[in-house]
Amino acid sequence: MHPTKENFSTILLFLVLLIFSFAPIHGFHPLDPLTPFELNQVQTLVKKSHQNVTFHYVGLDEPDKPKILSWISQNQPKNLLKHRQAFVMARVDSKSHEIMIDLSNNKILSDKIYDGNGYPMLTNEEQATASELPHKYGPFITSIKKRNLNLSEVLCEGFTIGWYGEENTKRVITVMCYYVDGTINFYMRPIEGIMATVDLDQMKIVQYRDRLMVPVPKADGTDYRESKQYPPFDTRIKGMTILQPDGPSFIIDGHNVRWANWEFHLAFDMRVGPIISLASIYDHDMNKYRSVMYRGYVSELFVPYQDLSEEWYYRTFLDAGEFGFGLCAMPLQPSTDCPPNAVFLDGFYTTQDGTPTKKSNVFCVFERYAGDIMWRHSEAALPGDTVEVRSDVTLVVRMVSTVANYDYIIDWEFKQSGSIKVTTSLSGMLAAKGSTYTHKDQIQEEVYGTLVAENVIGARHDHFLSFHLDLDIDGVTNSMMKSHLQTTRAIDPNSPRKSYWKVVDEVAKTESEAKIKLGSSAIDIKVVNLNKKTKVGNHIGYTLMPGSVAGSLLWKDDHEQIRGGFSNYNVWVTPYNKSEKWAGGLYVDQAHGEDNLAQWTLRNREIENKDIVLWYTLGFHHVPLQEDYPIMPTLSNGFELRPANFFEHNPVLKVKSPKLVKWLNCSA
Amino acid sequence: MHPTKENFSTILLFLVLLIFSFAPIHGFHPLDPLTPFELNQVQTLVKKSHQNVTFHYVGLDEPDKPKILSWISQNQPKNLLKHRQAFVMARVDSKSHEIMIDLSNNKILSDKIYDGNGYPMLTNEEQATASELPHKYGPFITSIKKRNLNLSEVLCEGFTIGWYGEENTKRVITVMCYYVDGTINFYMRPIEGIMATVDLDQMKIVQYRDRLMVPVPKADGTDYRESKQYPPFDTRIKGMTILQPDGPSFIIDGHNVRWANWEFHLAFDMRVGPIISLASIYDHDMNKYRSVMYRGYVSELFVPYQDLSEEWYYRTFLDAGEFGFGLCAMPLQPSTDCPPNAVFLDGFYTTQDGTPTKKSNVFCVFERYAGDIMWRHSEAALPGDTVEVRSDVTLVVRMVSTVANYDYIIDWEFKQSGSIKVTTSLSGMLAAKGSTYTHKDQIQEEVYGTLVAENVIGARHDHFLSFHLDLDIDGVTNSMMKSHLQTTRAIDPNSPRKSYWKVVDEVAKTESEAKIKLGSSAIDIKVVNLNKKTKVGNHIGYTLMPGSVAGSLLWKDDHEQIRGGFSNYNVWVTPYNKSEKWAGGLYVDQAHGEDNLAQWTLRNREIENKDIVLWYTLGFHHVPLQEDYPIMPTLSNGFELRPANFFEHNPVLKVKSPKLVKWLNCSA
Incomplete structure (x- = not known):
């Protein structure tokens, strides 16, 4: 048999892989996203198997979590290099295929036709x-x-x-x-x-x-x-920049990021965008890194418009599963999308025909010094007027996804104090509806929005982002602790105080006990490791600190709400299940909501002292304003994961403020 | 009669004032805080009148609001210079005195003995x-x-x-x-x-x-x-700085601050700290400054501890009225409390004997570039791959008040987009309680806190800050609009959608209609000017955008809660009344809660289409953590006042990102 062109390229790929497996690969990691080589390999294998195929999703099928964790604990031996699998969602002759590929052995492991409801991501x-x-x-x-x-x-x-x-x-x-x-x-x-x-x-x-x-x-x-734009312009802010004469304090080694006391793995995925994996923080007292989060990412977005007219009612988008939150990521602009001290990273995705394609500057990583204070105290009661202040420098990983009119800015921010702060900022354009109206006084009917300019209605809508937060707080086996701040009557009838609040801890035993609508009562949501305690006996944990809270206002049994069911609650907890990655389900476009977070949790599985995943729904209700026309000033919201008796004491007691840099004799 | 030393100094002061009134005084303003000269004048006059006096509060008694507004509208003529009055709270022979002083005519206008409940601020x-x-x-x-x-x-x-x-x-x-x-x-x-x-x-x-x-x-x-501290230290962040080669973009002229499209007046007060007055924003379309806020400041703080034991139950502090939020302000440390590009301002207060004393660096003002985005869009649907991004530079006014163990960092942040964002960050030390316990397992009783170290209980508590926000949205006559996001059944039975949410606007007519506990329902709180509309007919307004929401969990009729009654609700609105400045009342120490925001609003005054004041209660519930020991990493919360159909369109469309500064040949 003569080698065909296709066979030849397969052989070539093997050779490349062979070289790779011997060459010293800095920072290689089993959670690394598929390389262009591997994406090529996927394209070749699938196209060999199917003539008329379109690629709708190609991503890493990561090794099972226990394998990864054992690999980590065994000091990251090379043999896991052999476990490289790709997961493909494709369309062949009007049918959806789920194809699993063994990249190490260059073969298709399985190729299943999906005949359920719903369709894969659009190309x-x-x-x-x-x-x-x-x-x-x-x-x-x-x-x-x-x-x-x-x-x-x-x-x-x-x-x-x-x-x-x-x-x-x-x-x-x-x-x-x-x-x-x-x-x-x-x-x-x-x-x-x-x-x-x-x-x-x-x-x-x-x-x-x-x-x-x-x-x-x-x-x-x-x-x-x-x-x-025409004059008059606004007063321009005078030039300013951020200087780091000795360069950034972080190291990016392959997809691993190390900065201050943090290390984590950062991967790009065409469906969800940035995936933060294996985030762990160094503990001086224990002289080791301690795990905080196995994986964290925007699992799905739900954007229901509140306009019932014929041309609008169906606009209830699930942006990640329908359009690809990663696929819509845009190249970040140096010095405006990210500050001058940012470092940029590329990502790879496949086009419809399976060709690996680079997304330049898909992420930026930068140290942020916003003038904030990490901790401080002025002591006037003792001689000497002591003042101790530490300025707060954090590390930000940013991606911007432009899903048609909307721009989502996603920041994962790591603080030396142990917090992971996530901020989502919205900009871009409103979904505008044409209207005969030129003045509000003319409007006598429900127009489902705000007249933001003549003939333009800005349609009311929500944004709900479901964050998949697979926390592994100092180990895999975790629990969800609901700490209720409960108003209580003073027991002693002679107490001058009649009331106070105490903390009533309740471990959520099942998925239904973990579904929380925040806002109406004072509650701290924690993920704790019930198997580990601090020296003085507190459970080791992390607290979820929400920002502004919003959940869906739609009826639970309305069709779009069934599909976007994750927005029924702000907080959910599931037992870890590798297949439960996307809160809107695997197939989202026109799905019937049979396979999503709301459905999975109906099984009401046990979640106490298990490997659990926290899902947080970040919400925005958006009543458009004239200020949003013609382009929206950024609107931000977020949440923070903050250590809660995770450390024996303040973990940044020994952090020094960054060196004060004084610059002389510069020429601009 | 021979001139005594006292008379001599009075004459000297007069001469100085005389010179002042002729000399060109840059930036003089009737809301300027009392100068050292004036404070001296106060001291002299009061001491002349009372032998045995202690000064507990000395501050500006500002001209009545209509006078100020008319002065502004008349292009700030000099004659108001003559209206300078001081308000003094003093103790004379175990009695509280309220003394009003006419500084322009160097005489005591009134001197009243207060014989009600409560005492003035402690010295x-x-x-x-x-x-x-x-x-x-x-x-x-x-x-x-x-x-x-x-x-x-x-x-x-x-x-x-x-x-x-x-x-x-x-x-x-x-x-x-x-x-x-x-x-x-x-x-x-x-x-x-x-x-x-x-x-x-x-x-x-x-x-x-x-x-x-x-x-x-x-x-x-x-x-x-x-x-x-002893090694090992944490990895130190490499040196970084913020450079503005052409200096800052703001101008401080006396107490007036001008930056980008904003101008406002900034004063220091020994009771409340920073007072932002007459904040207005330039509107290009109208070619004029438009008013946003007449006065804004932290009106009171309520910090109830939740420990009922004999040594602790009474710890339910009202920090501003008892200790002086301004009096406790600390000199800010360059490059750590504020970034290297900050400008520092001093303030003046009086000691117990009435001596004017400088607080150096009591405020800092700086431009903040945190790497954030003001607005952006990437347009891939049209040829050319347009990307437009504006980076967000804001202006921050900061004060730090160290009330014994706690450090409060107060930021007033002005955005070019028209927002005023207020952030309060807490640091410093927990109120720690000694305990026999060294491990949580030993604890069988209620200890009212967290064992944060051996023998140390961090006591549970709250912080509630009442912000006095006298908004004047494009004029004095404003109303409070409650916009309810209301789930509604689709009218058309054939609609594929069964539910949606609409906006139901409700103008609060009386004070009782304006008391809001946030969190349990979706509501937008706005202050609107019902007398003005945009061209397309929307009411001109500003929205209150809360961050994380918290209110008091204590019973309303419990003594401490009566005194800290402003924490019953997150939002209150009152008609403007010059005497209603401090949410905890004029006399706070041991007061019976007869004169405070909760009491004033029982009159249930009308607030529709009036000069109104919005009061926002910013809350923190603090369950101490081991990470808070021995010093607390900063915990932040805040709110934003955001233009809502105040402008005809996005007000930052014509803003250019700051010049990109490239630096060469620097030597560190």
Whole structure:
């Protein structure tokens, strides 16, 4: 048999892998994302097996957790290098395939057809192709003409359609269009009332509606580019920069990041974006690193719009499972997206045809000094007027995902004091709805939003992010502790105080006991290791410190809410299960909500003293404001995981403030 | 009559004032705090009138609000310079005096004796004197000997005692003692069980108890000074600094601060610390500054401990009215308390004998660039891959108040987008209670706290800060709008969606309608100007965006809760009343809670379309952790006032990111 081109490339890959396995690979780690070599390998193997295939997700199928943990505890021997598996979600002849690939042995391990409800993540390419279909579709051309618009200035985008009880679904999206003509900000210029339904498998328009005519909002005032602004400008802030003459204090070795007392692994995934793994913190007293989090990432997003009109009701997006939170990540701009002292990292994903493609600057890592104080005290009661202050420098890992109109800024911030702080900031454009109204006084009906400019309604909506937080607090076996701050009557009838609050600790035994809506009562949520205590006997733990709290306001049995069920509660705990990665389920597009966090937890599994996963729902209710037009000033919210009797004492007692750098004789 | 020394100094002052009134005074403002000259004038006048006087509060009695506003609108003529009044709270012969002084005419306007309940702020001097009394008190010396402690290593501090229903009170404090011996951190070494009551007017111990013997916790591990730490140290963050080659972008002219689109007045007050006045923001569309806040400050703090034991139950402090939040302000340390680019300002207060005294570096003002993003969007749908990002630089005004063991860091942060963000960060030392316990397993009783080290219980407590926010949203006449996010059934029975949420606006008509406990329902709290609308008809307003929400868990009719009644609700609104400045009342020490925010609002005054004041209660529940020992890593919480249809559109569309500064040839 003559070697075909395909066989040849397989052999070549083997050789490369062979070289790799002998060469000293700095920082190689079994949780490393698939390399371009491996992604090529996946493409080759799958294409060999299927002629007509599109790749919807390709990611690492990581070794089982016990294997990883044993590898860590055995000082990271090389043999795990052999365990490299890829998980592929593909479409072949209008069917969804789940393909597992053994990269080490260059073979397909399994290839299953999924015939349940729901579809895999959409590819960018099919969305782009679908969005161009209206331009060649007669009725659409007529609609545009009827509105006296110029077809060449029309731009369309695809929207997933959710699921509203249909028994049989096809893999379709709706396509909605906008008018560009003189602005980059077409989002503020919807061509309302026109709706094309595209079958993605057939790639053709299968349904078309032109229901109503609404004026296209004006372009004037919508463009946000600096080059398009006219004076008077705002007073410009004078130049400033952050200088680190000796460079950053962190080390990035492959995908491992080490900084101050922290180390963790950082990987890019095309579905969820940044995955922080094996975060552990060095404890001086114990002279070792202690585990805090096995894995943490944005597991899913739910963005239900609150507009019931025909063109809008279905807009109840699950951004990660439908569009790919990682796939939508954008190259970060030096000095604006991240400060001048940031270091940038690339990521890799596969296009629809399986080709490995680089996402440049997908993450940045930087030390943040915002002028904050780590701890301080002024002591005036003793002679000498002692003042001790430590300034707070933290480490930030950032990604920005632009899911069509919205920009999500995700920060994982590590503090020397042991906290992991997560902040999500929203910017970008509102989902704007065209309207005949030019003044609020004209509005006598429910318009489901705010009139943010003439003919523009900013539609009300929510953002719920489900954070998968597989905490391993000083070991794998953890429990969820609910500490209720309970108002209590003074026992002694002669007490001058009649009431006080005490702390009543309650360990959640099952998943149902761990479902919490925050806000109505004073409660501390902790993940504790009941098998370990501090010297004075406190359980070792970490506390979840929420920021502003929001949960879904929709009825639990409404279709979209069933699909976005993770937003029913702010806090959930599940026993660790490798397959339960994504809070919205494996297949999300048009899924029926049969496989998601809300469903999994109905089994009401035991969670006490087990390997558990904490899921936190970060929420935003967004009532649009005129300030959000034409582009939204950032809105932020987050939460913090803070050590709670994890350390014997303040872990930053011995931290010195960074050296005070004085600069002389600089030339700008 | 020969001129006496006193008369001479009065004449001198007059001459100085005369010169002042002719000299060009940059940035003079009727809200400026009293100058050292004026404080001297106060001292002279009051001492002339009373032989045996102690000064407990001296501050500006600002001109009435309509006068100030008319002065502003008339382009700030000089004649208001003549209106300078001081308000003095003094003690004369065991009586509280309220003295109003006309500084312009150098005379006492009124001098009233207050014979109601409660006492004025304590002076630092009387606390210091009281704290030294035990050292010469026989029974105390015996108690110390009995414990085998060295008297010279004992340090005592005074504590206000609250009010628990006593009909008649004397002006007393309790004095509790600590053991220094080998540490600066005496707070971690309480000598538990000993309690001296000192009559401040008589300045003698009037009651003494030695109730129980508890081991004094060890000094080892308590000292937080860098000089007292031993290796191994933590990895030190490499040197970093913030550089502004052209200097800061703000101008401080007297007490007026101008930066970017903001201007405001900043004053120091010995009771509340920083007072932000007349904050207004420049609107390009209108080509003018528009008012946002007339006055904002920390009006009172309530810190109830949750320990009912005899030595602890009364610890329910009102820090501003009892100890002086401004009086406790500490000189800020350059480069640690504030970043290297900060500018520092001084403040003045009076000592017990009325002498004007400088507080150096009481405030710092700095531009903060934390690497955050003001707004951004990446546009991939149009050719050219446009990315527009504006980095977010803000202006911070900071003060640190060290009220005995606790350090409060107060940040007022101004954003170019129109937000005012307030952050309170807590550090310093826990209130530690001595205990016989060395391990949690030994504890079978309620100890009201966490065993944070051997023999040390960190007592549970709360911090509630009442922010007085006299918003004047684009004018004086404002209303409180409660926007309820209300789950609603879809009207159309054929709607695929069954539920959605809408916004139901409700204007609070009276004070009782404005009392809100946040957390249990989705609500936006706004202050709106019902008399002004944007071009498209939205009411002009600002939204209150709370961070983490906490309110008091104590019974409303419990004595301490009556005194700290402002913590019953997170949000309150009152009609503007110049006399209602301090949420805990004018006299706070041992007050009966007859004159405070909770009482004022019982009148249930009308607040619709009036000059109103928003009061926000920022809360922390603090269950101490071992990480808080021996000094607490900062814990932060805050809120944001964000423009809500205040501007016609995004007000930072035309803001450019600061110039990118590149530095060359520097020498460190």
